[in-house]
Amino acid sequence: MARCFSFTAYRDWFYRYSFAKAGLRALSSNLGDGTIMHCWVPRIRKPSKPNLLLLHGFGANAMWQYGQHLHIFTSRFNVYVPDLLFFGESYTSRPERTDSFQAQCVMRLMEAHGVHRMNLVGISYGGFVGYSMAAQFQEKIERIVLCCAGVCLEEKDMDTGLFVVPNLDEAASILLPQTAEKLRELMRFSFVKPAVGVPSFFLTDFIDVMCTDYVKEKKELIQAILHCRNLSVLPKITQPTLIIWGEKDQIFPLELGHRLHRHVGETSRLVIIKNAGHAVNLEKAKEFAKHLKSFLIDSASSPSPGSLTDAISDKNKGRTFH
Numbered sequence: 001m002a003r004c005f006s007f008t009a010y011r012d013w014f015y016r017y018s019f020a021k022a023g024l025r026a027l028s029s030n031l032g033d034g035t036i037m038h039c040w041v042p043r044i045r046k047p048s049k050p051n052l053l054l055l056h057g058f059g060a061n062a063m064w065q066y067g068q069h070l071h072i073f074t075s076r077f078n079v080y081v082p083d084l085l086f087f088g089e090s091y092t093s094r095p096e097r098t099d100s101f102q103a104q105c106v107m108r109l110m111e112a113h114g115v116h117r118m119n120l121v122g123i124s125y126g127g128f129v130g131y132s133m134a135a136q137f138q139e140k141i142e143r144i145v146l147c148c149a150g151v152c153l154e155e156k157d158m159d160t161g162l163f164v165v166p167n168l169d170e171a172a173s174i175l176l177p178q179t180a181e182k183l184r185e186l187m188r189f190s191f192v193k194p195a196v197g198v199p200s201f202f203l204t205d206f207i208d209v210m211c212t213d214y215v216k217e218k219k220e221l222i223q224a225i226l227h228c229r230n231l232s233v234l235p236k237i238t239q240p241t242l243i244i245w246g247e248k249d250q251i252f253p254l255e256l257g258h259r260l261h262r263h264v265g266e267t268s269r270l271v272i273i274k275n276a277g278h279a280v281n282l283e284k285a286k287e288f289a290k291h292l293k294s295f296l297i298d299s300a301s302s303p304s305p306g307s308l309t310d311a312i313s314d315k316n317k318g319r320t321f322h
Contacts, residue, residue: 006205006208006209007202007205007206008205008206008208008209008210009209011064012060012061012063012064012209012210015063015064015067016063018067018070019040019063019067019070019081022070022071022074022079023042023043023044023074024040024041024042024043024070024074024079024081025040025041025042025043026038026039026040027039027040027041028089028090029109029112029113031105031108031109031112033092033094034092034093034094035085035091035092035093035094035105036089036090036091036092037082037083037085037090037105037106037109038082038083038088038089038090039080039081039082039083039109039113040062040063040079040080040081040082041080041113042074042078042079042080045078045113045114046078049076049077049078050076050077050078050117050118050119050142051077051078051079051080051110051115051117051118051119052073052077052078052079052080052118052119052120052121052296053080053081053082053106053110053115053118053119053120053121053130054066054079054080054081054120054121054126055082055084055106055120055121055122055123055126055127055129055130056081056083056084056087056123056125056126057122057123057124057125057126057127057148058124058125058175058176058218058222059210060206060210061083061087061088061210062081062082062083062084062087062088063081065123065281065282066081066281068281068282068285068289069281069285069288069289069292072289072292072293073292073296076297077119077296078115080110080113080115080118082106082109084102084106084125084126084129085102085105085217086213086214086217086218086221087214087218091214091217092105097217097220097221097223097224098224099125099128099129099131099132099224099225100132100136102128102129102132102221103129103130103132103133103136103137104136106129106133107133107136107137107140116140117139117140117141117142118140118141118142119141119142119143119144119296120133120134120141120143120144120145121144121145121147121292121296122144122145122146122147122149123147123148123149123281124147124148124149124150124251124252124278125149125221125225126149127146127147127148127149127151128149128150128151128225130144130146130149131144131146131149131151131237134237134239134241135235135236135237138237138238138239141237141239142239142240143239143240143241143242143295143296144237144239144240144241144242145241145242145243145244145292145295145296146241146242146243146244146260147243147244147245147280147281147288148244148245148246148249148251148252148257148278148280149252149260150251150252150256151234151256151260152231152234152256152259152260152263153225153226153229153252153256154229154230154231155226155227155228155229155230158226162253162255162256163253164189164250168222168223168226171222172218172219172222172223174186174189175218175222175251176211176215176218176219176222177207177211178207178211178212178215179207180200180203180204180207183203183206183207183211184198184203189250189251189277189278190250190251190277190278190279191277191278191279191282191283192246192248192275192276192277192283193283231259231263234263236263236264236265237264237267238267239267240267240268240295241264241267241268241269242268242269242271242291242292242295243257243260243261243264243268243269243270243271244271244273244280244288244291245257245270245271245272245273245280246272246273246276246277246278246279246280246283246284247272247273247274247275247276248275248276248277249276249277249278249280250277250278251277251278252278254272257270257272258270269295271291273287273288273291
């Protein structure tokens with residue numbers, strides 16, 4: 001008997017409803033070169049508000065990763081939540097797969113919506129894209145939050161055993177799960193306390209709805225992240241930067257958070273969230289949201305990086321900072 005109800009499809013509908021209720025609408029933009037990008041944009045853009053761009057990582061689509069946090073920002077910012085290329089309803093016929101190309105497409109999308117300056121939050125792969133945007137378009141990115149984004153990884157890290165997987169093929173099989181067991185493995189790597197006892201038909205339903213499109217292209221995105229990556233040629237960004245990391249991240253180990261903090265330097269701040277894994281935005285949603293609010297809203301008027309650091313520190317006594 002054909003399955004007549006999809007929990008994943010219902011959840012996706014619920015997120016669409018909540019995004020619309022928050023004052024956003026879904027639009028697809030043709031960038032003119034075989035590239036279509038889908039984005040949630042303000043139904044009414046207010047010039048008096050700053051702009052906030054939210055970039056997702058690998059997983060379902062943009063709505064699933066920011067659905068819990070949207071309400072914090074829509075009253076304070078003009079919020080934009082795009083699907084990156086080969087996620088959701090965004091795609092391209094062009095051959096480029098680098099985070100640099102993704103960054104250029106996102107900036108073209110934002111300019112098409114009349115946005116020329118913005119704050120940015122990037123989760124995991126979205127952090128790679130966000131970092132590249134901050135490096136390429138320094139005058140257009142004001143503040144940036146990078147969450148569990150292994151921007152400072154190097155190609156040699158795979159050989160030296162930094163990661164729990166031995167090679168890129170194994171990494172892709174987990175990040176792009178096509179079986180219930182691989183999805184369970186992804187959950188074990190992503191959460192300190194993953195859900196247990198989830199029936200296989202729920203996992204298979206999620207895969208059918210969210211994980212079967214653009215599998216080849218997403219594998220190429222993963223390969224492009226690591227190809228010839230070397231910290232010595234990674235440009236430095238100069239914007240005030242908040243780095244958030246799960247203490248027990250198994251996808252991008254905490255060492256990469258420390259590397260990123262050292263690389264960016266004095267304009268950055270590293271927040272380590274205890275008892276959290278890679279999916280810290282979901283596993284510790286309230287704590288994650290608190291740090292975003294402190295950095296993007298409460299400290300927005302700080303006149304210098306030093307004042308920014310002090311403001312974050314004062315608001316988070318007892319947290320682990322480095």
